[in-house]
Amino acid sequence: MPDLPVSIHPFSIHPVSIHPVQSPADQRAFVDLPWDIYRDDPAWVPPLKSEVHGLIGGPAKNPWFLHGRAAFFLAKRGRQVVGRISAQVCDLVQAARPGLGQWGLFETVDDMAVSAALIAAAENWLRDAGMTQAQGPISISIWDEPGLLVSGFDLRPVVMMGHHRQWYERHVLAAGYAGVKDLHAWRVKIDNGFPPLVDRIVAAGEHNKRIRVRKLDMARYDEESTLILDILNEAWSDNWGFVPLTDAEVAYVGKKLKPIAYPHLVRVAEYDGVPVAFMITLPDLNELSADLNGRLFPFGWAKLLWRLRQPRTRIMRVPLMGVRKHLQGTRLASILAFMMIELIRRDAVVINAATEGEIGWILEDNGPMISIANAIHSHVAKTYRIYEKRL
Numbered sequence: 308m309p310d311l312p313v314s315i316h317p318f319s320i321h322p323v324s325i326h327p328v329q330s331p332a333d334q335r336a337f338v339d340l341p342w343d344i345y346r347d348d349p350a351w352v353p354p355l356k357s358e359v360h361g362l363i364g365g366p367a368k369n370p371w372f373l374h375g376r377a378a379f380f381l382a383k384r385g386r387q388v389v390g391r392i393s394a395q396v397c398d399l400v401q402a403a404r405p406g407l408g409q410w411g412l413f414e415t416v417d418d419m420a421v422s423a424a425l426i427a428a429a430e431n432w433l434r435d436a437g438m439t440q441a442q443g444p445i446s447i448s449i450w451d452e453p454g455l456l457v458s459g460f461d462l463r464p465v466v467m468m469g470h471h472r473q474w475y476e477r478h479v480l481a482a483g484y485a486g487v488k489d490l491h492a493w494r495v496k497i498d499n500g501f502p503p504l505v506d507r508i509v510a511a512g513e514h515n516k517r518i519r520v521r522k523l524d525m526a527r528y529d530e531e532s533t534l535i536l537d538i539l540n541e542a543w544s545d546n547w548g549f550v551p552l553t554d555a556e557v558a559y560v561g562k563k564l565k566p567i568a569y570p571h572l573v574r575v576a577e578y579d580g581v582p583v584a585f586m587i588t589l590p591d592l593n594e595l596s597a598d599l600n601g602r603l604f605p606f607g608w609a610k611l612l613w614r615l616r617q618p619r620t621r622i623m624r625v626p627l628m629g630v631r632k633h634l635q636g637t638r639l640a641s642i643l644a645f646m647m648i649e650l651i652r653r654d655a656v657v658i659n660a661a662t663e664g665e666i667g668w669i670l671e672d673n674g675p676m677i678s679i680a681n682a683i684h685s686h687v688a689k690t691y692r693i694y695e696k697r698l
Contacts, residue, residue, distance in 0.1 A: 321385035323424045328379035334360065336388050337379055337412075342601070343388075344414050344472065350463050351470050352593040353601040362447065363393070363412070370555035371448050374398040376436070379412070380428045382421045390415035390422065394429035395447050396436050399550040408438030408698075411446030413455075415478060422478035434698050442487075442695045443479075449548050450556075454490045454668070454691025455479060462688055465624045465665050466592040468492060469691065476692070484694035488547055492667035495685030497623070497652045505683060509649045512642040519580075520646050523573035532561030532568075535575065535585045535627075542584075542629030547670055548693070566615060567592060571654040572623070576630075576643040584630040584640070586647040590659055591622040619660045623651075625667075628676075636675070644679055 328337050338359045345351035363379060366372035375397040382390035393412040400407055410429035415422045430441055446452045452469040457476050464470040500506070512518050524531055536557045543549050552560065567589055576584035595614040628647070634640045655661040668691060669676045 321383075321387075323389070323418075323420050324383050325424050325428045326381045326383060328381060333381060334363065334379075336381060337363070337391050340381075340388055340391050340414050344416065345470075348470075348472070350461055352463055352597050353599070355596060355599070356601040362451065370553065370559045371397070373555055374553060375447070377447055378429075378432050380425060380432075382415070382425050384421075389418065390425045392425040392429050393447055394432040395445075396433070396438065397448065397550065399553075403550065404440075406437070406439035408433035408436060408441055409445040409447075410441060410443040411452075413444045413446075413475065413479075415475070417472070417474045417478075419478060419481060422475075423482060426479070426482045430696075430698055439698055440695060441484075441698055442693060443484075445693070449550055450552065450560075453548070454488075454693050457489075457690050457692045459492070459689030463597075464593065464689075465492075465622050466589050467624070467626060468665075468668075468689070479694055482696070484696045486692045487695045488693045489671040490668035490691040490693070491671060491687045492665055492689040492691070493669060493680045493685040494688035495664045495666065495680070495683055496662065497664045498656050498662040501649065501652070501683045505645055505649065508642055508645045512646040515642075517579050518643070518646070519577040520574050520643070520650055521577065522570040523568060523575065525568070525570055528565060528568070529561065531575070532564070533557060534582055535573075535587070536560060538582065538585050538631060539627060539629045541632055542635070544632070546673070569618075571658060572651055574647040574651055576647055578634075578639065578643075583634055584643045584647065585628065586625060586644075586651060587627045588651050588655065588664075589624050589626060590618040590620040590661070591624060591665075592618075592620075594620045594622070617658070621661060622663045622665055623655045623659065623661045624665045640675075641679070645682075648679070648683065 326333070328334055338356050342353065361368045375395055377393055377395035379393050380391065381388050391412060391414050392410055394408065394410045396408050400409065413425065415425060433441055444455050446469070452467070455475055456469060456471040460473055536552055540551050572588040574586050575582050595618060628644070630640045630643060665688070666680055666685060669680065
Protein backbone atom coordinates (compact mmCIF):
# COMPACT_ATOMS: atom_id res chain seq x y z
CA MET A 308 0.00 0.00 0.00
CA PRO A 309 1.58 3.34 -1.04
CA ASP A 310 2.26 5.99 1.56
CA LEU A 311 -0.21 8.82 1.80
CA PRO A 312 1.14 12.38 1.63
CA VAL A 313 2.07 13.93 4.95
CA SER A 314 0.80 17.29 6.12
CA ILE A 315 4.08 19.02 5.23
CA HIS A 316 4.09 19.71 1.50
CA PRO A 317 7.49 18.52 0.22
CA PHE A 318 7.67 21.01 -2.64
CA SER A 319 8.26 24.61 -1.78
CA ILE A 320 9.71 27.80 -3.15
CA HIS A 321 12.02 27.85 -0.13
CA PRO A 322 15.45 26.18 -0.43
CA VAL A 323 16.45 23.48 2.04
CA SER A 324 18.58 24.73 4.93
CA ILE A 325 20.34 22.63 7.58
CA HIS A 326 20.52 23.75 11.20
CA PRO A 327 22.41 22.10 14.07
CA VAL A 328 20.33 21.46 17.16
CA GLN A 329 21.63 23.99 19.67
CA SER A 330 18.78 25.23 21.84
CA PRO A 331 15.97 23.64 23.86
CA ALA A 332 13.56 24.85 21.17
CA ASP A 333 15.64 23.06 18.51
CA GLN A 334 15.57 19.87 20.56
CA ARG A 335 11.80 20.08 20.94
CA ALA A 336 11.45 20.53 17.18
CA PHE A 337 13.72 17.51 16.64
CA VAL A 338 11.63 15.34 18.96
CA ASP A 339 8.27 16.62 17.69
CA LEU A 340 8.87 16.21 13.94
CA PRO A 341 7.54 12.62 13.64
CA TRP A 342 4.06 13.82 14.61
CA ASP A 343 3.96 15.61 11.24
CA ILE A 344 5.74 12.91 9.24
CA TYR A 345 3.42 10.11 10.42
CA ARG A 346 0.24 12.09 10.95
CA ASP A 347 -1.74 9.94 8.51
CA ASP A 348 0.11 6.61 9.00
CA PRO A 349 -2.23 4.19 10.85
CA ALA A 350 0.67 1.88 11.75
CA TRP A 351 2.73 4.52 13.55
CA VAL A 352 2.77 4.56 17.36
CA PRO A 353 3.78 7.88 18.98
CA PRO A 354 6.89 7.42 21.11
CA LEU A 355 7.01 8.84 24.60
CA LYS A 356 8.64 12.23 24.12
CA SER A 357 10.42 12.00 27.45
CA GLU A 358 12.17 8.83 26.22
CA VAL A 359 13.42 10.54 23.05
CA HIS A 360 14.58 13.62 24.97
CA GLY A 361 16.47 11.26 27.30
CA LEU A 362 18.05 9.40 24.39
CA ILE A 363 19.59 12.56 22.92
CA GLY A 364 19.98 14.49 26.19
CA GLY A 365 23.70 14.04 26.76
CA PRO A 366 25.63 12.23 29.51
CA ALA A 367 23.35 13.45 32.30
CA LYS A 368 20.52 11.40 30.81
CA ASN A 369 22.15 8.73 28.65
CA PRO A 370 25.46 7.03 29.57
CA TRP A 371 26.15 6.31 25.88
CA PHE A 372 27.52 9.86 25.79
CA LEU A 373 30.27 8.85 28.22
CA HIS A 374 31.93 6.99 25.31
CA GLY A 375 30.26 8.64 22.33
CA ARG A 376 29.82 12.01 20.66
CA ALA A 377 26.86 13.09 18.56
CA ALA A 378 25.46 15.99 16.60
CA PHE A 379 21.83 16.53 15.65
CA PHE A 380 20.54 18.42 12.62
CA LEU A 381 17.22 19.83 11.43
CA ALA A 382 16.28 20.45 7.80
CA LYS A 383 14.00 23.40 7.10
CA ARG A 384 12.21 24.92 4.15
CA GLY A 385 11.64 28.46 5.24
CA ARG A 386 10.56 28.20 8.87
CA GLN A 387 9.06 24.73 8.47
CA VAL A 388 11.00 21.74 9.86
CA VAL A 389 10.92 19.02 7.20
CA GLY A 390 13.59 16.55 8.34
CA ARG A 391 16.07 15.52 11.00
CA ILE A 392 19.16 13.33 11.44
CA SER A 393 21.85 12.48 13.98
CA ALA A 394 25.55 11.79 13.39
CA GLN A 395 27.58 9.97 16.01
CA VAL A 396 30.96 8.46 16.76
CA CYS A 397 31.21 5.78 19.44
CA ASP A 398 34.55 4.86 21.00
CA LEU A 399 33.43 1.23 21.40
CA VAL A 400 32.54 1.03 17.71
CA GLN A 401 35.95 2.52 16.90
CA ALA A 402 37.66 -0.24 18.89
CA ALA A 403 36.03 -2.84 16.65
CA ARG A 404 35.98 -0.94 13.34
CA PRO A 405 38.25 2.12 13.28
CA GLY A 406 36.91 4.86 11.02
CA LEU A 407 33.26 3.76 11.15
CA GLY A 408 30.87 6.58 11.98
CA GLN A 409 27.11 6.27 12.20
CA TRP A 410 23.96 8.30 11.61
CA GLY A 411 20.37 7.77 12.63
CA LEU A 412 17.12 9.22 14.02
CA PHE A 413 16.43 9.90 10.34
CA GLU A 414 13.06 11.39 9.43
CA THR A 415 12.17 13.25 6.25
CA VAL A 416 9.34 14.29 4.01
CA ASP A 417 9.31 12.67 0.57
CA ASP A 418 11.67 15.21 -0.94
CA MET A 419 15.06 14.10 -2.24
CA ALA A 420 16.55 17.55 -1.72
CA VAL A 421 15.72 17.35 1.99
CA SER A 422 17.07 13.84 2.55
CA ALA A 423 20.20 14.54 0.49
CA ALA A 424 20.95 17.66 2.55
CA LEU A 425 20.39 15.82 5.83
CA ILE A 426 22.59 12.86 4.93
CA ALA A 427 25.28 15.17 3.56
CA ALA A 428 25.29 17.11 6.84
CA ALA A 429 25.75 13.91 8.81
CA GLU A 430 28.49 12.70 6.47
CA ASN A 431 30.35 16.01 6.66
CA TRP A 432 30.27 15.89 10.45
CA LEU A 433 31.61 12.33 10.38
CA ARG A 434 34.40 13.29 7.95
CA ASP A 435 35.38 16.17 10.22
CA ALA A 436 35.56 13.62 13.06
CA GLY A 437 38.03 11.56 11.00
CA MET A 438 35.62 8.85 9.86
CA THR A 439 36.09 7.05 6.55
CA GLN A 440 32.91 4.95 6.51
CA ALA A 441 29.29 5.84 7.31
CA GLN A 442 26.71 3.38 8.61
CA GLY A 443 23.04 3.91 9.30
CA PRO A 444 20.48 4.23 10.46
CA ILE A 445 21.64 3.52 14.01
CA SER A 446 19.53 5.48 16.50
CA ILE A 447 21.87 6.13 18.28
CA SER A 448 23.35 2.82 19.42
CA ILE A 449 22.97 -0.75 18.19
CA TRP A 450 21.14 -1.29 21.51
CA ASP A 451 18.47 1.31 20.68
CA GLU A 452 16.63 1.16 17.33
CA PRO A 453 18.99 -0.03 14.58
CA GLY A 454 18.04 -0.38 10.94
CA LEU A 455 15.54 1.05 8.47
CA LEU A 456 12.17 -0.66 8.06
CA VAL A 457 12.00 -2.12 4.54
CA SER A 458 9.10 -4.59 4.91
CA GLY A 459 6.13 -4.94 7.25
CA PHE A 460 4.89 -1.35 6.98
CA ASP A 461 1.28 -2.34 7.65
CA LEU A 462 2.06 -3.79 11.09
CA ARG A 463 2.29 -1.56 14.12
CA PRO A 464 5.74 -1.72 15.73
CA VAL A 465 5.95 -3.34 19.15
CA VAL A 466 7.77 -1.92 22.15
CA MET A 467 11.26 -0.56 21.41
CA MET A 468 11.03 -1.26 17.67
CA GLY A 469 11.15 1.38 14.95
CA HIS A 470 8.72 2.34 12.20
CA HIS A 471 9.50 4.29 9.03
CA ARG A 472 7.93 5.63 5.87
CA GLN A 473 8.26 3.52 2.74
CA TRP A 474 10.08 6.24 0.83
CA TYR A 475 13.04 6.31 3.23
CA GLU A 476 14.84 3.41 1.57
CA ARG A 477 14.63 5.08 -1.83
CA HIS A 478 16.21 8.21 -0.37
CA VAL A 479 19.00 6.31 1.38
CA LEU A 480 19.87 4.37 -1.77
CA ALA A 481 19.89 7.61 -3.77
CA ALA A 482 22.53 8.93 -1.37
CA GLY A 483 24.87 6.11 -2.45
CA TYR A 484 24.32 3.58 0.34
CA ALA A 485 24.17 -0.19 0.05
CA GLY A 486 22.53 -2.59 2.48
CA VAL A 487 24.98 -4.61 4.57
CA LYS A 488 22.83 -6.44 7.12
CA ASP A 489 19.17 -7.32 7.60
CA LEU A 490 17.54 -7.64 11.01
CA HIS A 491 14.30 -9.60 11.20
CA ALA A 492 11.36 -9.46 13.59
CA TRP A 493 9.63 -12.85 13.78
CA ARG A 494 5.96 -13.27 14.76
CA VAL A 495 4.39 -16.40 16.24
CA LYS A 496 0.98 -17.39 17.60
CA ILE A 497 1.34 -18.42 21.23
CA ASP A 498 -2.17 -19.01 22.57
CA ASN A 499 -2.45 -22.61 21.32
CA GLY A 500 1.01 -23.86 22.26
CA PHE A 501 3.95 -25.01 20.18
CA PRO A 502 4.52 -28.10 18.00
CA PRO A 503 4.83 -31.53 19.71
CA LEU A 504 8.60 -31.66 19.12
CA VAL A 505 9.03 -28.55 21.28
CA ASP A 506 6.83 -30.08 23.97
CA ARG A 507 9.01 -33.19 24.06
CA ILE A 508 12.21 -31.14 24.35
CA VAL A 509 10.73 -29.10 27.20
CA ALA A 510 9.51 -32.22 29.00
CA ALA A 511 12.98 -33.76 28.78
CA GLY A 512 14.48 -30.61 30.26
CA GLU A 513 11.98 -30.51 33.09
CA HIS A 514 12.98 -34.07 34.07
CA ASN A 515 16.67 -33.19 34.12
CA LYS A 516 17.56 -32.49 37.76
CA ARG A 517 20.68 -30.53 36.73
CA ILE A 518 18.49 -27.89 35.05
CA ARG A 519 16.56 -25.21 36.85
CA VAL A 520 14.68 -22.44 35.06
CA ARG A 521 13.60 -19.80 37.55
CA LYS A 522 11.75 -16.50 37.49
CA LEU A 523 13.37 -13.11 38.01
CA ASP A 524 13.88 -12.38 41.71
CA MET A 525 12.64 -8.81 42.16
CA ALA A 526 13.92 -8.75 45.77
CA ARG A 527 17.43 -8.97 44.30
CA TYR A 528 16.70 -6.92 41.20
CA ASP A 529 20.00 -5.01 40.93
CA GLU A 530 22.00 -8.20 41.30
CA GLU A 531 19.74 -10.04 38.86
CA SER A 532 19.90 -7.33 36.19
CA THR A 533 23.69 -7.17 36.44
CA LEU A 534 23.88 -10.97 36.06
CA ILE A 535 21.57 -11.00 33.03
CA LEU A 536 23.39 -8.19 31.25
CA ASP A 537 26.74 -9.86 31.97
CA ILE A 538 25.48 -13.03 30.26
CA LEU A 539 24.21 -10.82 27.42
CA ASN A 540 27.59 -9.14 26.90
CA GLU A 541 29.27 -12.54 26.68
CA ALA A 542 26.59 -14.29 24.64
CA TRP A 543 26.36 -11.59 21.97
CA SER A 544 30.06 -10.70 21.78
CA ASP A 545 30.63 -12.42 18.42
CA ASN A 546 27.50 -10.98 16.79
CA TRP A 547 27.76 -8.61 13.86
CA GLY A 548 27.74 -4.98 15.03
CA PHE A 549 28.15 -5.88 18.70
CA VAL A 550 29.43 -3.30 21.15
CA PRO A 551 29.57 -4.17 24.86
CA LEU A 552 27.37 -2.48 27.39
CA THR A 553 29.55 -0.53 29.84
CA ASP A 554 29.03 -0.73 33.59
CA ALA A 555 27.24 2.61 33.49
CA GLU A 556 24.97 1.38 30.69
CA VAL A 557 24.26 -1.88 32.54
CA ALA A 558 23.06 0.16 35.53
CA TYR A 559 21.09 2.47 33.24
CA VAL A 560 19.39 -0.34 31.34
CA GLY A 561 18.59 -2.18 34.55
CA LYS A 562 16.95 0.92 36.02
CA LYS A 563 15.06 1.62 32.79
CA LEU A 564 13.67 -1.90 32.55
CA LYS A 565 12.68 -2.26 36.22
CA PRO A 566 9.17 -0.74 35.87
CA ILE A 567 8.36 -3.15 33.03
CA ALA A 568 10.19 -6.25 34.33
CA TYR A 569 7.68 -8.89 35.42
CA PRO A 570 9.10 -11.99 37.18
CA HIS A 571 7.03 -14.45 35.13
CA LEU A 572 8.25 -12.86 31.88
CA VAL A 573 11.97 -12.93 32.72
CA ARG A 574 13.65 -16.32 33.21
CA VAL A 575 17.15 -17.33 34.23
CA ALA A 576 18.31 -20.86 33.38
CA GLU A 577 20.76 -22.57 35.73
CA TYR A 578 22.82 -25.69 35.13
CA ASP A 579 24.26 -27.38 38.20
CA GLY A 580 23.25 -24.27 40.13
CA VAL A 581 25.15 -21.85 37.88
CA PRO A 582 23.23 -19.24 35.82
CA VAL A 583 24.05 -19.84 32.16
CA ALA A 584 21.18 -18.39 30.13
CA PHE A 585 18.36 -15.87 30.29
CA MET A 586 15.33 -14.65 28.36
CA ILE A 587 13.59 -11.28 28.75
CA THR A 588 10.04 -10.81 27.51
CA LEU A 589 8.16 -7.51 27.54
CA PRO A 590 4.46 -6.81 27.17
CA ASP A 591 3.88 -4.62 24.15
CA LEU A 592 3.89 -1.24 25.83
CA ASN A 593 2.94 0.38 22.53
CA GLU A 594 -0.53 -1.08 23.01
CA LEU A 595 -0.71 0.63 26.40
CA SER A 596 0.73 4.01 25.43
CA ALA A 597 -0.52 4.67 21.88
CA ASP A 598 -3.41 6.85 23.04
CA LEU A 599 -1.14 9.03 25.20
CA ASN A 600 0.19 10.75 22.05
CA GLY A 601 3.72 10.77 23.45
CA ARG A 602 2.85 12.76 26.58
CA LEU A 603 3.08 11.53 30.16
CA PHE A 604 1.86 14.79 31.69
CA PRO A 605 -0.47 15.88 33.05
CA PHE A 606 -2.48 12.62 33.07
CA GLY A 607 -0.58 10.16 30.86
CA TRP A 608 1.79 9.05 33.61
CA ALA A 609 -1.07 8.00 35.91
CA LYS A 610 -2.79 6.15 33.07
CA LEU A 611 0.36 4.30 32.12
CA LEU A 612 1.20 3.37 35.71
CA TRP A 613 -2.28 1.91 36.16
CA ARG A 614 -2.01 -0.09 32.94
CA LEU A 615 1.41 -1.41 33.94
CA ARG A 616 0.15 -2.90 37.21
CA GLN A 617 -0.98 -6.06 35.40
CA PRO A 618 -0.65 -5.38 31.69
CA ARG A 619 -2.85 -7.25 29.26
CA THR A 620 -1.44 -6.97 25.76
CA ARG A 621 -2.07 -8.97 22.62
CA ILE A 622 1.62 -9.18 21.74
CA MET A 623 4.67 -10.06 23.82
CA ARG A 624 8.15 -9.18 22.58
CA VAL A 625 11.36 -11.10 23.27
CA PRO A 626 14.08 -8.44 22.82
CA LEU A 627 16.94 -10.22 24.57
CA MET A 628 17.97 -13.83 25.01
CA GLY A 629 21.39 -15.35 25.51
CA VAL A 630 23.45 -18.33 26.67
CA ARG A 631 27.02 -18.46 27.94
CA LYS A 632 29.59 -19.04 25.22
CA HIS A 633 30.77 -22.45 26.42
CA LEU A 634 27.26 -23.83 25.83
CA GLN A 635 26.53 -22.19 22.50
CA GLY A 636 25.88 -24.69 19.74
CA THR A 637 25.18 -27.53 22.19
CA ARG A 638 22.03 -29.59 22.68
CA LEU A 639 21.79 -28.22 26.22
CA ALA A 640 21.60 -24.66 24.90
CA SER A 641 18.64 -25.61 22.71
CA ILE A 642 16.89 -27.33 25.61
CA LEU A 643 17.33 -24.28 27.84
CA ALA A 644 16.08 -21.95 25.12
CA PHE A 645 12.94 -23.98 24.45
CA MET A 646 12.24 -24.35 28.17
CA MET A 647 12.44 -20.59 28.77
CA ILE A 648 10.29 -19.87 25.72
CA GLU A 649 7.61 -22.36 26.73
CA LEU A 650 7.48 -21.43 30.41
CA ILE A 651 7.14 -17.75 29.58
CA ARG A 652 4.56 -18.52 26.87
CA ARG A 653 2.33 -20.36 29.36
CA ASP A 654 2.36 -17.48 31.83
CA ALA A 655 1.99 -14.77 29.19
CA VAL A 656 -1.17 -16.41 27.86
CA VAL A 657 -2.74 -16.94 31.28
CA ILE A 658 -1.62 -13.79 33.11
CA ASN A 659 -1.38 -11.24 30.30
CA ALA A 660 -3.97 -12.64 27.84
CA ALA A 661 -1.33 -12.58 25.10
CA THR A 662 -2.03 -14.35 21.80
CA GLU A 663 1.06 -13.49 19.77
CA GLY A 664 4.79 -13.10 20.27
CA GLU A 665 7.50 -11.19 18.46
CA ILE A 666 11.10 -12.40 18.62
CA GLY A 667 13.67 -9.93 17.55
CA TRP A 668 15.40 -8.44 16.17
CA ILE A 669 17.35 -11.47 14.83
CA LEU A 670 20.28 -11.06 12.46
CA GLU A 671 19.65 -12.55 9.02
CA ASP A 672 22.60 -14.99 9.48
CA ASN A 673 21.98 -15.98 13.12
CA GLY A 674 21.50 -19.68 12.39
CA PRO A 675 20.75 -20.92 15.93
CA MET A 676 18.06 -18.32 16.60
CA ILE A 677 16.52 -18.81 13.16
CA SER A 678 16.33 -22.55 13.85
CA ILE A 679 14.50 -21.87 17.13
CA ALA A 680 12.14 -19.44 15.40
CA ASN A 681 11.36 -22.00 12.71
CA ALA A 682 10.85 -24.78 15.26
CA ILE A 683 8.04 -22.86 16.95
CA HIS A 684 6.45 -22.09 13.54
CA SER A 685 7.11 -18.35 13.56
CA HIS A 686 7.55 -16.23 10.45
CA VAL A 687 9.39 -13.05 9.46
CA ALA A 688 6.95 -10.16 9.88
CA LYS A 689 9.27 -7.16 9.56
CA THR A 690 12.73 -6.52 8.14
CA TYR A 691 15.05 -3.69 9.14
CA ARG A 692 18.15 -2.96 7.03
CA ILE A 693 21.45 -1.30 7.92
CA TYR A 694 23.38 0.50 5.16
CA GLU A 695 26.96 1.60 4.65
CA LYS A 696 28.88 3.94 2.39
CA ARG A 697 32.54 4.90 2.07
CA LEU A 698 33.11 8.57 2.81
